[in-house]
Amino acid sequence: MGDGATGPTTSGSSDDGDGALIGREADRERVGAFLAGIPRAGGSLVLLGEPGVGKTALLAAVARETEAAGVRVLQTVGVQYRAQAGYGALRQLLASAPESRSEAAGVPVLAAALGFERGTAPGHDAVTEAVVSLLADLSRDLPTLLVLDDVQWLDRASAVVLGQVARQLPGTGAGMLCAARPGDESFFDYSGLPLHELGPLSEDASEALLRRRFPALAPRVRRRLMADAEGNPLALLELPAALTDPQRAASQALPARIPLTRRLQSTFASRITTLPAATRHLLLVAALEGSGNLRIVRRAVAGRCSLKHLAPAERVQLVHVDDTTGRLGFRHSLMRSAVVDLSTSDQRRNVHRALAQAWTGVPEQRAWHLAQATVEPDEQIAALLEEAADVSARRGDGPNAVAALVRAAELSPARSEQARRLAKAAYVGANLTGDLRDVPRLLDDARQAAPHADSLAAAVAAALYLLNSYGDIDTAHRLLSGAIALQPAPYDPTDATVLEALSTLLMVCVYGGRPELWPDFDEALAKCTSVPDTVQLLRATFADPARARPSDWARLDAAIAALPGTSDPIRIVRIGTAGAYADRLGALEEPLRRTARGGRTGENIFPAIQASFLWSSHAWFTGEWSELRRVAHHGLSLCAEFDYPLRSWTGTFVLACVSAACGDFATARAFADRMDQWAGSRRANAVRCYAAHARTLIALSQGDVEAAYRHADTITPVGSLSPFTGHALWVVLDTVEAAVRTGRREKAVDHIRAAREAGLDAVSPRLRMVLLASAALATEDDEEAVRRFGEALAVEGAERWPFDHARIQLYFGERLRRGRASARARPHLGAAADVFRRLGADPWTDRADKELRACGSPVRARTRTTGVSLTPQQREIAELAAAGLSNKQIGERLFLSPRTVSTHLYQLFPKLGVTSRAALRDALDQVQEG
Known part of the structure; x- marks a missing residue:
């Protein structure tokens, strides 16, 4: 069976269900150019593509349209694991149309080879010559197209002959269009034939496909599926089936690894199951290690196998090793998932123990693997994992930080510690990942773990939820100021929870904008052993900048100067906020843009929102109003x-x-x-x-x-x-x-x-x-x-x-x-x-x-054409291209992929009547925004 459709509702392709292909315009154009030349010249074209990329769907669409246009279409498909008699696929091909079957039966060589008549089996060369002659005869009456799917699985005799036929079709008026998986062993030799690689779908096409087929998917779930699928149409259409309805609606968290459906498993696991046991073990270690660090993988497999056992997996292109970086990568992320899915839970725990030993000296990695290898509560591992969560949070990896805290809570023997870590997961999630909807669930779990515990972490999480979700400023103020007052003085602001409590209370007071809210905050600040710089700056230069002192502005400038290279998105946003009213945001362009882009990956949604609006505020004053609209709308979405x-x-x-x-x-x-x-x-x-x-x-x-x-x-x-x-x-x-x-x-x-x-x-x-x-x-x-x-x-x-x-x-x-x-x-x-x-x-x-x-001076008339209209995004892309920015640079500024930028420019050039970037500026002066 091919990697394409088995039916209109289960298509492993970009087929949207009514026969139309999404995101395959360039591929259709290439195939169309090949087909147009068949009646005159004939020839062959090989479509190469990974499993699930949509080769079968493209072949099916081409076959339908070509046949409707009056071309004779003969089809066959290779089938994995099926024991086929010699020339089984060739027989299926020639028998797929009545006229070709009858003509083949009348050719003695083919009749004998294909079993239409009894006789001595001819050699491959004779069969090849007979097939080419037959196709030439058929094409004199009607152009003929051979469509071969999954040629890597054709029976040996058919594969050898059809490989030879492909090279002899030019000049016959017949064509061959076939699909193959790169890296798979095959008897069909396509070396030297024209090739067209069918790549993954673009981000826009992937999103369009998911929106069409699964319109109820929550946006964040859609983004996660797009990331996991990496543009593979089969994965895009199958992965949602592995989720529950609450998970699709984002009311329930997605698993760290989405399990593969049976269809995905069979598609991506086929190359794995035939590998030697040592190679499969090595792949499992690499899959669970995750980063591709071969040094760590080698340590983890020591005594059981070695890196030489990678060779069978490399030969079938399951994995590749970058010669420059020395890192191992899976050809597709779903290959990694398939490797893990094929293992047992005991095998996975053993590998995690080995990886924990291999990562000795790197506490964060060691903690993670120990946590995955452990089934019983263990406070030491829970504490290590909480430290790892703090490291992840500081570098802006919100999902990893929350997952670590939740796992640390599961491993906590003491109920009070379990409750505290769950509450901490709630406020870290609210501050980073944007998962406000998870806050009530996590807090409820914390209360069930320790009903009578007084938790500052729980108060911070609840206040963040009340403030940001409902805007309940007064309740959030009472809850948080009361919880802080219950803590034993003096307060230690090096405690992350204390720092979050003070920072959250400050923002509650800022949004309230009423003087009576501030005494509780100032009293809490006075009880700190030292004042954290972000809290001090926010209090002085953002909360009440008209009363800030010169020394406050000097400290702010020093903090801004120290930001380049900082990875902590919360610190970036807080320093940026401190400088917002003082026109300091221009000095923060790079870190703010970097933080805003984090919202696209899902790592730090809440800081991305804040960074988008901080930059929008700056753009208001600097006159970058087109960018302001785009960035502000991004944040609002x-x-x-x-x-x-x-x-x-x-x-x-x-x-x-x-x-x-x-x-x-x-x-x-x-x-x-x-x-x-x-x-x-x-x-x-x-x-x-x-x-x-x-x-x-x-x-x-x-x-x-x-x-x-x-x-x-x-x-x-x-x-x-x-x-x-x-x-x-x-x-x-x-x-x-x-x-x-x-x-x-x-x-x-x-x-x-x-x-x-x-x-x-x-x-x-x-x-x-x-x-x-x-x-x-x-x-x-x-x-x-x-x-x-x-x-x-x-x-x-x-x-x-x-x-x-x-x-x-x-x-x-x-x-x-x-x-x-x-x-x-x-x-x-x-x-x-x-x-x-x-x-x-x-x-x-x-x-x-x-x-x-x-003043008696002439006024320049406004000249705008009405025939051409651009959207704000189109105009922004065109203006940046006219200014000399590359597609990659434009994509970084506009939060788009370079491929999406290229597509927009491809559409804009004919619309504006230009053929080069150099002509864009003059054309834009005469165009209005639509």
Whole structure:
């Protein structure tokens, strides 16, 4: 049986069930080009592909379509393990059409060879010549195509003859299309024949196939199956069958290794069962070791076999050894699963014991293997495994950390330790993997293990759950502050649970945004033997940045400078958060991008959400609005999938700001309404500030300065910087403009004075630029205004914040024009209009253009074609390609595979009417986003 369909509902291919193949457009094109040449020339083409990759489905589709087009199709298939008589497959092939059978029966050589008549069996060469002659005769009447599946399993006589026939078909008007598995021993010799390798499906095609066939799969489950299947269509269609309904819906955790269905097992195990016992043992050790470290594998098999026993597995291409790195890799991850599935539990435990010995000196690895080899509770192993979990968490491997803690709990003899480790697994999961839905189950298991235990870990997990899932700020605050107060003082912040308790309580207070929440936190901090730097920085520079001291900013800069190379995503996000209001995120581009990408692998979902929104906030100020939309939507999709409504509002906020600035007021207002509605009953003042900021921008963009003043005043009373309102640092310019334009100049002056007394002009160049421009707006002295505007625009790197910079140019030009200095105003107004136009900030462009016209200057007409429309993602890819980035670099920035980028560009070139990347820039200038 082939690796393709046995029926429309069990197809081991990318067939979507109605005969259409998903993701095989390029393969169909290659086969189509071959078929088109058959009537004129004939010839052969061999499709090579791994088991389950969809060769059979492609052959079946080609056979159907070719036959419908009037071509005679003769088919046969090799069958593994079937004892076939000589020429059995050739007989099946020629008998698959009545006319070919009757013609073959009339050829004495074939009649004798195929058993149609009794006679002396002819030699292979004679049979080959007769088959070629027969096919040439048949093709004079009708083009003929031979379709051979699984040629590696053809009987010997048929394989030898058909291999020879394949080389003699050119010029006959007949063609041969056959499929083979690379590496399998075969009597069919395809060396020298044209080959086409059928590779795995792309990420997009894999996802499309799963969505079509299993639409109810939860996104995180779909991603896991895609990772395990590695683009293999059979695996994509069979692996979901091995899951329970709760597992498919993500309401129950997936196993560390998804068991193979019987069909997958038979497909991937066929090469394994025929190997020598020593080779199979060696493969099991390599499969359970996991990393491909041959040094460790050699230690683990010492005394039983050696690495030379890999040779049989290498010859059939089950595994390969990289000559550069010296690491062993399985040809497909499901080969590894098949090796494990074919072993017994006792064999697996023995191998884990051997691996634990081999990993002596590496506690994390040793702990894991000891835990897998142990069946009885063992506190020593449980403690080692908990330490391993801490190491995994620090490098951002959330799933591994949670799995280690759960296993450590299972091995804990004491019920109290079992409960503590389960609770710790709950908060590590909430902080890293995004598995908020698992928190109640783990906490319930912890309570059942020790009903009366007072656990700080349980309080942290419960508070994270209440805060992030329900937004229940007040209950989370009471629960956590009470649990911390019960701990014996002084607190040891080197204890990971204490650190998480303090960090979680801090964020509860931040989102509450109310001064009365902070005394409990500050009291707890005062009882610490030392203050962790992340907690100290978050308290000083994020919770209440207007009251941070110069030494706090210096510590923040030192912490940021030390981040490159850091693998801990939680630390990256916390340091990034500490620098968010102080314009420090540009220095964190690489670690934030790296952390955001972790959400695609499932290793650190929650930090990925936070990193996406931190970078989006930075992109708002730096004018990277196309990327902002993409990254923010990426983060919002993770929030929706993993149920983090509280965290979603940061992404919603930046999208509301861009929508407001670009004149999409309905969208911006809808975002603000949703934020206000959610925050109201929960008393989440930080989210209400988000909404107020968005409304301020809407009003300023519409010219409703009274409404803008009113909304800005709800963030912090104009003229002051309220405690614990970091957001006030982001609306200084908006607040001052609204105050000045509504005739409240004294309020504007007071607001500037408060910002300067807080030392904000020394916090960042952007804030210095904003304060200088605000002072220029607020002064009635035209000469002073000109000087202040000039100083603002001269701040080093001022162009890094294009929207604010363009606004200042606009204000400067407006002031000059009203002072009858139109000639001096025009350059500033023109520069502002150009930047606004590039950003797509239409209301602001209109305002600048209006001022230019009042200066008597011509306004550049907007030229946009209507015939071509690009999606934001298409435009982003095209712009990056036009800037010279490679497909790999684009993929890293946009969280896409290089293959997906290549596909988009392949579609974009004809759409834009260009043939090279060099022509993209000019084409993009004439295209609108769709």
